[in-house]
Every structure is written in C-alpha cells, then in structure tokens.
Amino acid sequence: MKAKAKQNALKGLNMTKCKYCWKKADEARMTIDHKHPKIKGGQDKLKNLQCLCNDCNVEKGSHSEGELKVLWRWFLSMQKSRIKRGKNPMFKKEIREIMGLYEERINLLDKQK
Numbered sequence: 001m002k003a004k005a006k007q008n009a010l011k012g013l014n015m016t017k018c019k020y021c022w023k024k025a026d027e028a029r030m031t032i033d034h035k036h037p038k039i040k041g042g043q044d045k046l047k048n049l050q051c052l053c054n055d056c057n058v059e060k061g062s063h064s065e066g067e068l069k070v071l072w073r074w075f076l077s078m079q080k081s082r083i084k085r086g087k088n089p090m091f092k093k094e095i096r097e098i099m100g101l102y103e104e105r106i107n108l109l110d111k112q113k
C-alpha cells in the first residue's frame with residue numbers, strides 16, 4: 001500500500017484490536033488487511049480495509065472473506081469427524097476449543113454482511 005493511502009487508512013481504521021481473534025495491539029503486531037485481496041482487484045478504500053494481527057493476516061493470505069468461510073467450514077467438518085473417531089477425551093476437548101474459535105470467526109464474518 002502506498003504511504004499516503006496507508007496514512008489515510010490508519011486514520012479511519014480502528015487499529016486497537018484484531019478483527020478476527022480480538023488480540024489487542026499490545027499483544028500482537030497489527031496489520032492492515034484488504035478484505036477483498038488486492039491481488040484479486042480489491043482496492044485501498046476504507047470499506048475494504050480492516051485491522052488484523054499478523055498471524056490472522058498470514059492465515060487469511062490472499063483469500064477473500066467468502067473463500068475463508070468456505071475453508072473454515074471445511075476445517076470444522078474435518079474436526080467433527082476427528083472427534084467422532086477420537087477416543088482420548090483431552091484430545092476431544094482441545095479440538096472442541098479450536099472449533100469454538102472457528103465457529104466464532106464464521107459468526108463474526110456473517111454479522112458483517
């Protein structure tokens with residue numbers, strides 16, 4: 001992003017916490033993400049920008065939010081079958097916690113629409 005566009009984005013964006021995982025700016029490095037990726041024609045306009053921590057931004061990569069939801073839903077269905085097969089209760093608990101996080105993320109994206 002060009003320096004001027006970045007400055008404008010920083011003024012208009014809430015850069016205090018990550019939109020996906022809610023980590024705060026003092027816990028993680030914050031980045032500006034293009035909801036619709038630049039590589040797919042997304043623009044530097046404020047409504048296409050959001051604050052994500054570096055980890056979430058790397059995970060999102062060049063996916064649009066629609067693609068991300070599809071990926072996360074696929075991930076959740078994989079975890080459900082892992083729980084069905086699994087016998088270790090600790091393992092199941094861990095997987096359920098991870099699933100809860102992804103379900104929250106999907107809900108969050110649904111609410112934005």
Ligand SMILES: [Zn+2]
Pocket residue numbers: 018019020021022023052053054055056057
């Ligand atoms: Zn994050």
